[in-house]
Amino acid sequence: MGIDDVRSAIARRTDVHLDWLRTLCRIPGVSSRRYGIDASVQAIRQLIEEIGGKVQVLQMADANPVIFAEFDGDGERTLLFYNHYDIQPAEPLDEWTVPPFEGVVEAGLFYARGAADNKGDLVSRLAAIDAWRQARGRLPCRVKFLIEGEEEIGSPSLPDYLRTYRDLFQADACIWKYGNRDPAGRLEVGLGLKGLLYVELEVEIASSDLHSGYGALVEAASNRLVRALATLRDGRGQVLIPGFYDVVRPPGSEVRASLEALPFEDEILRARYGIRRFLRDRIRTGALATLLLEPTCTFCGIESGHTGEGMRTILPKQAKAKVEFRLVPDQDPEVLVRQLRHHLDMKGFPDVQIRVLATQRPHQTPINHEFVDTVKRAAEEETGREVVLYPTLQYSGRMYELAEYLRLPVVSVGVGYWDRRAHAPNENIRLADFDETVRLMARLLQMFGEEG
Structure with missing residues (x-):
């Protein structure tokens, strides 16, 4: 069954969804300073309840709250989305070309601290759910959200939350907090973290x-x-x-060969950050394998x-x-x-x-897992472009605990692109990428529900 009616609902409500993002980005919930946490939690809770979700705010001693949300759907399968509501500080403020907490749109870009990391991804997922409910009144699978408030300080409390509320978070698969597009426009699907x-x-x-x-x-x-x-x-x-x-653990020959066959945009990286030199002279040869696997x-x-x-x-x-x-x-x-x-x-x-x-701890979801194939096919069918599978990304996070405690595959895909400037001045996402990701998430919900 097609989802043209869901896509139409997405198109009709694009301005509504961007207003959601702007509302969340106006709240500076900085975990390192314990500022704006309660306001962030309440805003997200209100948004989720408005679109029909059931919300519990979980609280443990000496920890920021975790938001648990659940949406009913058809079938027996449950998809878990992992996101976070805390952000990095906006400093240095004098290097921003727009105010960091207003959600300014210029030349097809949405600028705000937290837009790329991680509120744009959170809203894209909620927008897909909203579109399904607008078009069909119901989701094709059950959906849960785990939205934490300490990711930017290393998620110190997340293992305790996972141990304590393991039954609440149980699902069949998980979509990690973000994703990216490379300079050639290819969607990057990440299967692990260092x-x-x-x-x-x-x-x-x-x-x-x-x-x-x-x-x-x-x-x-x-x-x-x-x-x-x-x-x-x-x-x-x-x-x-x-x-x-x-x-x-030495990478399999298939993994290393796939990475070494990909071009590495060293000149773009050099220009973006003003890099004087790389550690190794032959930067183009096997650079991605070096970056991701060492x-x-x-x-x-x-x-x-x-x-x-x-x-x-x-x-x-x-x-x-x-x-x-x-x-x-x-x-x-x-x-x-x-x-x-x-x-x-x-x-x-x-x-x-x-x-x-x-x-x-490092973690990698096996490249041949059926959920990896589902995400890859959903992305390729919805975007019409090549998707690049990364066995791991150069970043870190609590993916290991999610995968091991809940015994599920974890895959990373989302709204980001190569110049999103997360953690830096002028953090941004492209409006076209946001719209595409909402449609991708809507398609993924359909495929995940149908293939269960």
Whole structure:
């Protein structure tokens, strides 16, 4: 059965759906500052109830609420959508060309903090449900939503919510929070995420800063920490911690071959961010396989001593660094913490303290899973364009917990495109992509219900 009536409902209500998005984007729900959380929850609850959904606001101690929503539908199958309502801060404000919380539309782009990450995706899914109900009065399958409020700070409470409310969230498959389109316009369907270990390393060499004249006798904390950091990776990005690569699961030949056959838009990436050079000379050869399938170590920030105007001749007493490891199957962040501690001790840095700030396990849905095929066919049939399957994306999140606790496949597809500027000034989505994604989600609901 076709869904032309559903597509017509989408077209009729496009302005309504964009107003929903604008309303949500005007609420700055920043989890890192615990600001705007209640307002975000209430706005989403009201919207879902207006289109016929049943809502429960789940609350655990010392955690932002999780919104659970459910829509009845035909058949026995249930599709779960995972989204989040929290956003990144909008700073630096002076780099925005439009106000970040107004939902300005210019030249076919919708600008707002949270438009791409993640409110545009949330609204596109609700819009598809709305269109089905407008056209048919009922959905072709049951639908659930898990909408959390701590994704931008690492989702620390999500595992507890999943354990506590496992029965509530049970479904047959899950659509992850976002998706993307590459510069050639191809829709990217992601099947996994890298894992994450984010730590703070700290060393203290004295109770106060010293005059730098003592540098012949005392090693500054900044010097010592830099030496410790230099033992973690080499200039080509290879991690030097013993055992780091021991359990890395080698990708199947089909996965690696498919990635290596895809072009990598290095010049677009270089121009967008003003990149001076890449780690490897032959960036076009196997770049996507390198980006997506290899673990990394990054020094995200270093703090020590005097960095203000003028000069101060001191030996800093303390130095700190934020260090991030992106992990691939089957690396375990908890094991890596122990490996890191042992490595620093063996290299002569037992005084460098490790504080774990975030851990996330890597996950990949098998490329041959039937749900992957359903999403791919729905996308290709609705868009009329080639769809690119990515076995994993270079980002991280709690996909592992969703998949393992609920025992379901998780696939990522959504409204984004290559220049959406998530987490940066002038975050945006393209109106054409938003409309296309609403239609894609409507088609996916139909296919998921019919193929059960």
